[in-house]
Amino acid sequence: MTNNASNPTILLIAGHWLGAWAWDEVLEHLAADGRRTIPMTLPGLDERDPERASRTLEDQAAAIEQAMVQASASESRPVVIVAHSGANAPVTLVLDRHPDLVRRVVWVDSGPVASGSVFAPDAPEDLDELPLPPFDALGEQAGLEGLSAEALARFRARAVPEPGPVLRGRVELTNDARLRVPTTLVCCSIPGTQVMELADAGHPVFVEVSKFDHVDLVDLPTGHWPMWSRPGDLAQILAAAATSPAG
Template identity: 35%
Template sequence: MTQFVLVAGAWLGSWAWDEVVSDLRAAGQGAHALTLSGLAEKRRDEPVGQQTHVQDIVGAVERLDLRDVVLVGHSYSGIPVGQAAERIGDRLARVVFVDSNVPADGESFVSAWPDGRAAVEASIAEHGGFWAPLTAEEYAGQGLTDEQISRIVAGATPHPGATLTEPARLERPLGALPATYIKCLLDWPEPSPDVAELLKNEHWRLVELNTGHWPMFSEPHELARILLNATMNP
């Protein structure tokens, strides 16, 4: 049995994966959605760093004694998921990046996003060390219904700022990991340059999904199907 460990992006908790988890379990696979420290039901006022998020993922895999693990990271969470993937050793079957950032040794989330760095850092400074969630209007054009947008906005919590500014730590090239990158076309039709470079590796596969940046809400059943196919056709 494949064990999927799913981690949502900024502002979101395990609840974001509810429909995807249901489909994966219905297909006879294990599915474990995680909430990272400082978010959703784990929200707290003290600072949380990026390495805490990496350890959240590694710790869950080890605590549950999971094998044949597919780590799934969406958006921001591709950064801690990519680091966790190399730290769980032979427990890893594959890592799947869902329209996500990918870690680069010594680089942070904001350094990999130069056009948005100033806005993110300003939000962190203005909101006491947290990145404020998006407004409903900012989800427009992403293939989401009004009901889905309302659900995201209602469940979102401020994201710990230090996780976005601290550098990633990689011990070996990310391209050596078996990986699938899911590109959501409504958000931007082409992979970022760093992802495009990684996709040149023989271990990496690209899958395109004709929806926006939050496919666990807009296309949960198709996303689950892609995740299942990634394990059957690595």
């Protein structure tokens, strides 16, 4: 029988426009490896929710907290949280509030956000939701490398517009204990060495990274959605990170 140190529960949280379905290919590999996982669809990204456009960052953080309860998270049984892309804001909130319940955070082509951060500070108050942009426009912001025509078609068909309140939500942090939680950066769009150079230089997108006590870098060269372009490799990285000691 494995214990929590060798097989902690892994919460998988995808970024904007995505739900639990985004992890399907990664889950196949993790399940074959015997890993305990909880893939999440954050509030606001469930197409069946008639009130989804009104969901907030607080709602998303609360849902992650509930998933931690479902996983029986405790100081003796902390969970691993995997945050892809725009899931970084609600995950950072949860990390700030419950650092003792988190064994490690794995940021997939993402990273922790700083206090006061707003994803879209210029988004108008009357913006109800943001649909998935055309791929030519999206590709200028985030790399689409490695995605097949089938993957892109699935992305387009299943993407759910991002709620305006989430885009305008402000992250307020108060607990420096979050900085002691072991952290892994899975670097896809930008190599890890460049990420750390930007962090050390105080780049606003990466500056928070340099504050953490234990940061591991793993390069996975591909586009911004490695769960589709390199699912097997990503699953292997997540499994290794989940059981990796701090330092």
